[in-house]
Amino acid sequence: MSDQTDGIERPDQPSSDQTPDREMLRLGKERRAQIMGQGFVDRAFAGDPDAFGADYQRFLTEYAWGAVWGRGGLTDRERHMITLGILAALGRDRELEGHVRATTNSGVSERDLSDVLHQVAIYAGVPAGLNGFNIAGRVLAERHAAQEQTEVGPD
Numbered sequence: 001m002s003d004q005t006d007g008i009e010r011p012d013q014p015s016s017d018q019t020p021d022r023e024m025l026r027l028g029k030e031r032r033a034q035i036m037g038q039g040f041v042d043r044a045f046a047g048d049p050d051a052f053g054a055d056y057q058r059f060l061t062e063y064a065w066g067a068v069w070g071r072g073g074l075t076d077r078e079r080h081m082i083t084l085g086i087l088a089a090l091g092r093d094r095e096l097e098g099h100v101r102a103t104t105n106s107g108v109s110e111r112d113l114s115d116v117l118h119q120v121a122i123y124a125g126v127p128a129g130l131n132g133f134n135i136a137g138r139v140l141a142e143r144h145a146a147q148e149q150t151e152v153g154p155d
Contacts, residue, residue: 025058028066035069035076036102077107084108085116088132089124096132100139110140 033041044057069079080103087096103113113136121129 024062024066024070026066027070028061028064031069032061032065035065035080035105036098037105040098040102075107076105077112080106080108081112081116084113084132085120088117088120088135089128091128091131093131093135096135097139100136101143104143 029041029045032044041061044061045054048054069076074082080099084096084099084103087099100113103109108116114133117129117132117136120132
């Protein structure tokens with residue numbers, strides 16, 4: 001059965017193997033794993049591919065990660081700094097936290113992150129910048145503690 005209300009025939013429940021965007025999904029998964037980590041992608045696609053929300057993960061991966069992150073023109077570092085700024089400005093705390101964690105994969109330094117959050121404070125407001133600094137500070141403190149634990153070893 002298909003939806004033809006606008007004259008365009010679409011399957012009711014397209015699976016990733018029925019859509020012409022298979023290549024975009026493949027590219028999206030690859031780019032998403034490069035930035036966010038393979039475990040992140042594996043968790044996003046775990047479970048029943050026909051479950052509620054699974055089609056959203058495909059959509060998000062095809063367009064955000066395949067079409068946008070897969071474009072040329074910007075480096076991963078540049079694109080990630082833009083993403084971090086937008087997430088901080090919009091107050092998308094959970095997403096910001098995940099992307100701060102992923103800065104190790106995109107080449108965004110702590111100085112870069114600080115500069116981005118200063119920009120956020122000026123153009124989106126001091127509370128947004130402060131919130132971004134608080135989130136980033138917590139993530140970076142966790143990262144530093146884990147690095148120290150690795151360097152020192154278990155007790």
